[in-house]
Amino acid sequence: MPSTISSSSNGSIIGNAMSGGVDNTIYKPWSQYAQDRLLSQSPPVLGSFIASEIEEAAKQHLKEYPDAFLYVFASAGTNSTDKANRDVFSKWAIVPRMLRDVSTRTLETTIFGVKMKSPLFLSPISSQTITHPDGECASAAAAGKLGVTYIMSGAASRTIEDVASANGPGGHRWYQFYWPRSTDIAISILTRAKENGFTALVVTVDTMVIGWRPHDLATGYLPFRHGMGTQTAFADPVFMSRFGEEPILDLPKFPYDPKALDELYRNGDERTRKIMYIGAEWVKETATHFWTWEDLKFVREHWDGPIVLKGIQHPKDAEIAIDHGMDGIIVSNHGGRQIDGALPSLLALQKICSSSKVKQAQSSGKLTILYDSGLRTGSDAFKAIALGAQGVCLGRPYIYGLTLAGEIGVDQVIRGLLAELELTLGLAGFTSIQDIHGKAEEIMERM
Numbered sequence: 001m002p003s004t005i006s007s008s009s010n011g012s013i014i015g016n017a018m019s020g021g022v023d024n025t026i027y028k029p030w031s032q033y034a035q036d037r038l039l040s041q042s043p044p045v046l047g048s049f050i051a052s053e054i055e056e057a058a059k060q061h062l063k064e065y066p067d068a069f070l071y072v073f074a075s076a077g078t079n080s081t082d083k084a085n086r087d088v089f090s091k092w093a094i095v096p097r098m099l100r101d102v103s104t105r106t107l108e109t110t111i112f113g114v115k116m117k118s119p120l121f122l123s124p125i126s127s128q129t130i131t132h133p134d135g136e137c138a139s140a141a142a143a144g145k146l147g148v149t150y151i152m153s154g155a156a157s158r159t160i161e162d163v164a165s166a167n168g169p170g171g172h173r174w175y176q177f178y179w180p181r182s183t184d185i186a187i188s189i190l191t192r193a194k195e196n197g198f199t200a201l202v203v204t205v206d207t208m209v210i211g212w213r214p215h216d217l218a219t220g221y222l223p224f225r226h227g228m229g230t231q232t233a234f235a236d237p238v239f240m241s242r243f244g245e246e247p248i249l250d251l252p253k254f255p256y257d258p259k260a261l262d263e264l265y266r267n268g269d270e271r272t273r274k275i276m277y278i279g280a281e282w283v284k285e286t287a288t289h290f291w292t293w294e295d296l297k298f299v300r301e302h303w304d305g306p307i308v309l310k311g312i313q314h315p316k317d318a319e320i321a322i323d324h325g326m327d328g329i330i331v332s333n334h335g336g337r338q339i340d341g342a343l344p345s346l347l348a349l350q351k352i353c354s355s356s357k358v359k360q361a362q363s364s365g366k367l368t369i370l371y372d373s374g375l376r377t378g379s380d381a382f383k384a385i386a387l388g389a390q391g392v393c394l395g396r397p398y399i400y401g402l403t404l405a406g407e408i409g410v411d412q413v414i415r416g417l418l419a420e421l422e423l424t425l426g427l428a429g430f431t432s433i434q435d436i437h438g439k440a441e442e443i444m445e446r447m
């Protein structure tokens, strides 16, 4: 195996020396990670590369806080949509081609005019500090160092400013907007996101209210109640001025203990009472109103970068998004956390990408399509891209990496998935994402 590959390859730069006019930049392909692991004498940081084993280890790790694990793990109702999201990947099989020179491979792609090292995004996930003390800052840091785009949740447990700083000056970051009803607060949040280098806005359209999640309902687990996952609001000067307060930056940290906080509340602890009161006001701002297509005009007026709707499942909605001048969609069912018994998201992707209006908008560069929900492996990413996604979003698996090991745990999850994607690409006979994009009919078989 060659130890270096051409400059068109992806991966991280491990050296950058100019000698005699020759650029000796050495690129490390993502698949080098597999080589490194095979030669390593030590186990991987997460103990495994198998998503289900890492999930189990995260469950064990959080055994003193089972509700925190279940908040991440569980979905709506009977978890049937979550299961369907996984099962559907096995309905498509990759049919590899042989004897092609695919020794130089790249995962590079360009999205909204920005060249990216890979088509991977980290899905917006709220309240990450319930699983690890470093919360979103660790995930954003790992993504930033590996050139993966970090989508920050509007319900994060760290500030916009801190997440941007952890993601770093060269990091790619998008902001996911949970839309407050008050115009002045909405504008303030959008302005802060813009000023902190978030280049695209993700508007989540499938979570106007939280779905029926039996585990959280049975245990009364709602981190936002105690300010966990509301740091965007508590750091916002416009929102806080409504209560005559300065921004509050030290909200509950890991380990998040709802019972202890409730006890403090009952005992009249002034600070806890204040946080719980303001937290409840924020929930009223963001989780009680169903926005409509017409309302998107407001977002367009106040955000001058690309806008991406997250949670689209119906081809007609994808078409309406085009009519409303949206720049992209994330085909997602929120990991099955909103509707039990819903369409598996990969099937939704196939249907959406079969619409001629969508195809035309995508090929003319008007509409970017990302995939989300149930993605666990590099092979899953290959399939979603072959079905028409330009990029893929990873959800729960990186939170389990975070739970177990903070930033280096997220790093392992990302590297593992991208190494597997690059290997799968080559073993299937292709050298780039562009080779397989939208080619499902030629390169996969429906089972």
Ligand SMILES: Cc1cc2nc3c(=O)[nH]c(=O)nc-3n(C[C@H](O)[C@H](O)[C@H](O)COP(=O)(O)O)c2cc1C
Binding pocket: 071, 072, 073, 123, 124, 125, 126, 153, 154, 155, 176, 204, 310, 332, 333, 334, 335, 336, 337, 372, 373, 374, 375, 394, 395, 396, 397
């Ligand atoms: C604990 C948790 C919190 C989430 N928070 C958000 C959020 O704040 N905003 C959002 O758009 N999606 C949120 N999601 C959904 C994810 O962005 C993504 O759609 C989902 O995790 C994909 O499913 P998967 O993890 O099974 O692949 C959350 C998901 C989980 C598991």
